[in-house]
Amino acid sequence: MSFSDMPVEVGPVFEGERIRSKQMYVELGGPKIEKHFELVKVKPAKEIKDDEVILIGPDLGEMEEGSRYPIGILVEVAGKELEEDLEAVFERRIHEFCNFINGVMHLNQRYTNWMRVSKTAVEKGFNSFKQMGTILIRLFKAELPIIEKAQVTMITSAKEIDKYYEMAMDTYKKRDERALGLHDEDVDMFYGCVLCQSFAPTHACSITPDRTSLCGSINWFDARAAAKVDPKGPIYAVPPGECLNELAGEYSGLNEMTKKRSLGEVDRIYLYSGMEFPHTSCGCFEAIDFYIPEVNGHGIIDRNADVKAINGLAFSTMANQTGGGKQMPGFNGISLQYIASPKFQIYDAKQEGLDHGLKLIVWMNSELKERVKQFIPEDLQPKIATEQDVSDMSELREWLKEKEHPIVSTWGAEEEEEEEEWEEEGGAMIPMGTQTMTVPGVGGGGGFKIILKNCKVHAESLIIKKIDSSSKRKKK
Numbered sequence: 001m002s003f004s005d006m007p008v009e010v011g012p013v014f015e016g017e018r019i020r021s022k023q024m025y026v027e028l029g030g031p032k033i034e035k036h037f038e039l040v041k042v043k044p045a046k047e048i049k050d051d052e053v054i055l056i057g058p059d060l061g062e063m064e065e066g067s068r069y070p071i072g073i074l075v076e077v078a079g080k081e082l083e084e085d086l087e088a089v090f091e092r093r094i095h096e097f098c099n100f101i102n103g104v105m106h107l108n109q110r111y112t113n114w115m116r117v118s119k120t121a122v123e124k125g126f127n128s129f130k131q132m133g134t135i136l137i138r139l140f141k142a143e144l145p146i147i148e149k150a151q152v153t154m155i156t157s158a159k160e161i162d163k164y165y166e167m168a169m170d171t172y173k174k175r176d177e178r179a180l181g182l183h184d185e186d187v188d189m190f191y192g193c194v195l196c197q198s199f200a201p202t203h204a205c206s207i208t209p210d211r212t213s214l215c216g217s218i219n220w221f222d223a224r225a226a227a228k229v230d231p232k233g234p235i236y237a238v239p240p241g242e243c244l245n246e247l248a249g250e251y252s253g254l255n256e257m258t259k260k261r262s263l264g265e266v267d268r269i270y271l272y273s274g275m276e277f278p279h280t281s282c283g284c285f286e287a288i289d290f291y292i293p294e295v296n297g298h299g300i301i302d303r304n305a306d307v308k309a310i311n312g313l314a315f316s317t318m319a320n321q322t323g324g325g326k327q328m329p330g331f332n333g334i335s336l337q338y339i340a341s342p343k344f345q346i347y348d349a350k351q352e353g354l355d356h357g358l359k360l361i362v363w364m365n366s367e368l369k370e371r372v373k374q375f376i377p378e379d380l381q382p383k384i385a386t387e388q389d390v391s392d393m394s395e396l397r398e399w400l401k402e403k404e405h406p407i408v409s410t411w412g413a414e415e416e417e418e419e420e421e422w423e424e425e426g427g428a429m430i431p432m433g434t435q436t437m438t439v440p441g442v443g444g445g446g447g448f449k450i451i452l453k454n455c456k457v458h459a460e461s462l463i464i465k466k467i468d469s470s471s472k473r474k475k476k
């Protein structure tokens with residue numbers, strides 16, 4: 001495979017390249033553009049014109065510098081061994097292959113895809129989507145030899161993208177629905193994925209029926225198909241091993257895989273918890289499940305949200321805190337599909353005496369709530385606040401009380417724990433189940449509360465500094 005006819009270099013060395021807004025020639029897709037997507041479809045060979053790139057809409061060189069445009073990337077492939085289950089896995093490679101191009105930055109997947117092309121690349125002559133499509137076709141055929149024919153359609157016209165976008169959304173929906181009826185205990189094999197390690201070197205996704213990959217684009221069926229055709233590839237089988245904690249979703253096989261693939265950084269994960277040994281988060285997660293200490297509940301904000309979360313943080317700010325391959329209790333990158341699972345953060349819910357993970361959720365951005373409404377128990381739906389209902393923590397607290405949200409039942413116990421905590425000042429060892437402390441000035445709306453569960457705290461001395469004369473802390 002050669003790219004000597006291309007004006008820019010192409011190769012894995014360019015993965016991870018960042019293009020800041022000042023360096024970009026144009027932005028394609030992303031949160032400020034309504035409709036955009038990328039999709040792979042398996043087709044009969046006779047329906048594909050091999051190596052053909054079709055462009056619908058303005059070409060790269062015709063675009064106004066510094067502007068944003070829609071982007072649809074439809075890759076149609078054919079091959080004797082291809083099956084529909086492989087579509088999602090091929091699709092995820094669009095991210096990787098676009099990032100191989102020097103001067104192109106690609107983020108996310110499906111309908112959240114977001115690209116930037118640099119001014120330098122355009123100045124060098126990379127000024128046509130036909131070049132981009134040709135590079136994609138060559139990489140697909142070279143890296144995945146079971147693809148025998150490939151054709152790419154690129155759509156940049158805001159008018160023309162509608163029908164393709166609807167087709168893409170319909171395909172994603174069908175893929176997700178198929179995965180809904182299957183659960184972790186029904187299968188004897190899990191899968192892992194390290195496609196995001198170019199951005200998050202210590203991140204490895206565990207893909208199980210109940211925990212679709214964080215990016216939302218690879219479910220258990222997709223991963224199974226990928227591992228079958230390329231067992232040594234970036235998506236691979238992981239024998240679950242021993243189930244160490246059924247409620248938490250802790251498996252020895254997943255722990256071993258995570259330890260090996262994170263180069264020893266992370267050696268333990270609970271699939272169904274955002275608070276204890278949570279799954280690591282890369283940067284492509286569809287949404288963030290975040291802890292809200294002021295009400296002992298959780299919020300969820302999705303990547304497309306154009307509002308700040310109830311803790312005063314935008315998705316992008318929280319994503320910096322959450323991603324990069326870290327294991328960050330209280331901030332968990334998730335797929336939307338995971339919200340539909342009965343295992344959703346069930347471990348955390350049970351620790352609070354609740355019987356469903358969604359009963360922890362007290363806030364969602366309104367668009368997300370609408371999108372996942374069908375998965376939320378009917379009686380809980382009106383109890384989960386959005387940005388349209390409350391604007392700060394005290395309003396949220398009042399809302400939850402008024403609506404009799406199940407989380408309110410957890411408050412009494414927590415407040416008693418706080419009293420006990422501060423009364424233990426004189427002791428050197430505080431053997432308590434849960435320790436709580438507030439870090440002021442972070443996260444808006446009163447800061448973070450750090451909760452240490454099942455811990456023993458030993459301190460030779462305890463120094464409490466007054467930091468705010470109007471502080472409302474109970475004791476010092």
Ligand code: SF4
Nearest residue numbers: 193195196205213215
């Ligand atoms: S988020 Fe996970 S499953 Fe998706 S591409 Fe990245 S590593 Fe793979």
